[in-house]
Amino acid sequence: MAHPQLADKSAEEVIVAKGAEKRGGSRDFADLERKALEYISEGVMIISAAGRVIYMDRAMRRMLEVEDAAGEVDLEELDRRIQIGMGRPLSWVLKGRGRAGSWEGEASAVTADGHAVLLHLKCLGLEAEDGRRVHLIIARDVTRERILERQLLQSQQMELLENVSLAVAHEFRNLLTVILAYAAMIEETPLGKEMPEVVRGIRDGVSQANELTARLLSLTRRSGARSEPVAVQQLIDDVAAVMRKVLPRNVALLKPENLDIVPVMGDRNVLYRALLNLCLNARDAMPDGGTLSIEADLVEVGEDEVRDMGARAAGRYVVLSVTDTGVGMPPDILKRIFDPFFTTKRGGTGLGLSAVKHGIEELGGWVKVYSEPGKGSCFRLYVPAVAGAVSAAVEEAGRVPPGKGALILAVDDDALALRVMQKCLERWGYRVIVAGGGEDALTQFRRIADEVAAVVVDVVMPFMNGEEVYKELRRIKPDVKVLAVSGFPPDTARRIFHAEGVPFISKPYACSRLGRSLAELLGRG
Template sequence: MDRVKTAYSRTKMDYSPATLSFRGDAAPLEEPFRETYVALSLRRVRIGLAVGVAFYTIFGILDLLLTPAVAPTIWLVRYGIVVPIAVLAFLATYARWFPRYMQPILAGVVFAAGASLVAIIVLTPPPTTYTRYAGLILISMFGYTLLGIRFVWATAVGWTLALLYMALSFLLVDRPMEAELNNSFYLIGANLLGMFACYSIEHGLRRDFYLAHRLQQEEDKVREANEELAERVRERTARLESANEALRVEMLVRSRAERALRDSEERYRLLVENSPLGILLVDRHGWIVDVNPALLDIMGSPSAEATRAINVLTFPPLVETDIAEDFSRCLETGEPVSADRPYTSKWGKETHLRYHLAATRDPDGAIIGVQGIFEDIGERLQMEGQLRYAQKMEAVGQLAGGIAHEFNNLLTIINGYADMALQSIGPEDALHEELREIRVAGRRAAELTTQLLTFSRHQTQELRTLDLNGVLTSMDRILPQLLGEGITVEVSQDPDLGAIEADVGQLEQVIMNLALNARDAMPEGGAFQIRTANVDVRADDPEAPPNIEQGCYVLLSVSDTGAGMAREVQERVFEPFFTTKDQGMGLGMAAVYGIIEQSGGQIRVDSDPGRGTTFEVYLPRIDAPCDIEPVEEAAAAAAGETVLVVEDQVSVRRLASRVLRRLGYTVLEASHGPEALEMLEAKPTPVDLLLTDVVMPKMSGTELADRVRREHPGVRVLYMTGYAANALGERGVLKPNAAVVQKPFTANDLAARVREVLQAEPE
């Protein structure tokens, strides 16, 4: 090992980490390296300049397409300044004086290209100017990696352009602050990445040059030694000439063998030190003799010295996990051992190890130690567990979506006819109360399908800017009734609470589900507390959820004084269908988790048995005025329009048709797409609206709509579906701006949506 260290010290390059320039004993190599660097880079520089001019010229097409108003001015900068500069630089590469001034010339070309792009950004009107910064990233990365600019010059130009962009952009460009911060963040990140790439490229070239120089020096020394030895041999007497020749040959062979040994040791050292697997050597008595850096990281050891003080046969963390027993068996029997075991180091690192132990032997075959190869598979096992959980959630989500779709078709019929019946009779009618109970039960069933969709995160959201305090105030009568007698309700609201963006119905569902969970935890009564506050989360905040991003949030804290939860219950509290209650389906907390995740927030649970439970919901805080609750208006009646209803479910089709006929529409009915197309061809008067289900046999609703739009321009389209509209949009079934009425819908829902689509601007 000492020989390895000596060989390594001879080849260690002395350079400045900041500028990469050679220093100390290696300082005289700086000028030869620069000359060599120019010779090696000249062809790449010419190709890079040619490619850069081509790309910079081609991108002028975007100026005409995106900003035709200012394209002449931008072209003046692009083709009148930058391209000539780059062409002159290309021609200069053939001049004798170019190697001396190559770096400032290339840096000047990159600066001219970048500065011109900053000027173009300032000249370009919004919103096109918002994405122009990407070109600056391309120019910076071009300078860092492709043009042969050394690290010092490339870094100076890259950061000068970045600072110039950020200064002029903030001062002269009218752009949202979020866009400014986003562009600056990506530009800074690109510069850091470019610096790393440029640094690595130049460092590698310098290292190769330095090693080649050192190799030449060593070869010169060996040659001089051989010549001196030959001179001495020639001076000897003729009687010793044959013996001296044999000695010279022997020394030459030995020299080559020693060099081969040094090379072999160096290769072994590099192989061991750079291996991602942990490697250690143990002597006959169990003491660690040597380790590589990867093993230090795997074992969580602070240093190699601390690790060499360990005896693997008695070290407590190894004894507790039976790893020590495996070492002992390998030392005693000489048989190899392979195993996977959990491991917690003396220094607190917890992981899972996979290892292979093999005995080492002396020339006589006696066991003198053990060689171990270790792999940290803790992160892999964790990722495999996360993958299995994600696959389970995906499968259950698909099941939930299918169940919700079938229920929604049935509930559309039940709720729709109940609404129509209630509208046909007065409150004094004997059947009014029974019909009202049917309608209430239908709404509860609709809420169940909503929970199924929410749990699978496929529920449609109607995002609005909300005041969380206002939502809580609107529920001040519901919560005491929901919690029941014996439970006191305390609400603490931050008067300066910021706004959030969420679905008000889903947010109310979160609060009610958390309240129901608290109620079930306090069968003998207790205290239920709700608190709101503005919080600023730091990246290293130990009190925040583990995966939350740094930023500004609105905190909703819900606490109870109930029985609390054990650690294993907390780990599964948000899993679908997990419940500790005798009744219930375990969807409530899963729905809470799905809503918070879908709203861009995070949730954290803090509980101990006997100490109560606190749920902390973090929702992103936004700077915007809250929406005003709209006044609900009755849907307008028909204005003589004709509606074609296409639905394969007979009951749903009849319901929709009856609702529309009562409103005065002329209604045509079809059970599938081909039948609808035949009716359109045979209909003497035009159809104003196509009301179609999405999923149907023979032809889907989207295929039917495309045919109708193509063959009968002017017909409006309204889809009805029991699946979540946003889920269909994510899968590409529906276009993002498609008009949809969600099943189960009421008569008023359908009437309002039909009127809205008919009165909308033509597509």
């Protein structure tokens, strides 16, 4: 029942009063609580399932320049003022993430007097004691931070430009030499049948020089993140064209040709700089030579997979991977690589990876990294795919066939990855036995080899790696079916896991990808 004495109070006063009531009516503590709320820099807002703002603290009102939230602001008004990512309203987050638990990201907001601010939002779906659902929104004004980050990004872009400029300048001089030589031929040769060939040579030289200049300009262009379809194959080709100028002779470059994949939705300049940055880092990680691979894949992230995959939202994403076979990184370095100004390079600024992460997150994506000391590193950029576009490969994949109770042995030394694998397999109707390493897997397999339909094994594990486990499994049961999973892309994984005919999928994977791959292995696809 409502308290008559609280009927005319603001939502904030009601909350403070209720808190005091639970503590035995301590007014002194309630006053302290009210004063504390005045100095909290993060804004807090609670929205009912019906879209009514039932609580807005002073910090949130300051950010949006709202005098009194009661009766003045509802979800429709907030949708006009707050835009998430690529022009989506706030209600998009509440509808899509409220049921799944949480969402975190940035939004642009317009205050009452019309000036723009940038907010970092955390949105949580909560359930009250009486079963009613509400949305808790916590906001932080990051306008000044983003201005400073843009200044840092410009510094990083200049570093990137310096990194490639010498090689590009050398190539440019070669083109100018060609143009000048053909011009001299025109000067020295009477007009005749050679003229078309000479003119064509000049035209080709100018065209290549113009293309090279455009690539340099794309490294320095400053603009806010745009949202437009970007062709993945062309993006990779353009990055590869620059990398071929700067890679030493002992580093091989591998990239896909004729990709059948949907376009990504994002800013081409941001994606180009991010891929180029990762490729230059990969080059520097291979002082003794090796292989640099650029790959692309399409994944579907379901509502229940968002938290496990670290996704921003459910949907389809194109995964752009940059992999090297270099020195790799230990865990203590790995956890700090995206920190601004953190660097292991002599003379480095430590801004490159921080800029990559921020740029991809601005596009609604995220970055994952996998590395093993002595084996190399793999960076994956998850970028939203163009909505509605379907590739031939996706149409062919279809739905995931059910597992029908088949017994699967899942092997991974990472407890979290193993738990995700088990959850995915059980979701598709498989029975699952888990093993936390190679020795454990072999012990269990010897006991139930005849019952196991397939083994899903991680490639890189301590003490006994995936290849060694596979060889022992074959000795126990020669016709055993094995699916390999790895933090590295398939082409890279095959270079460290020598097993003819064993299919690979890359971490982190969507449950549907794992289900389809296993169904194909068992002959149900």
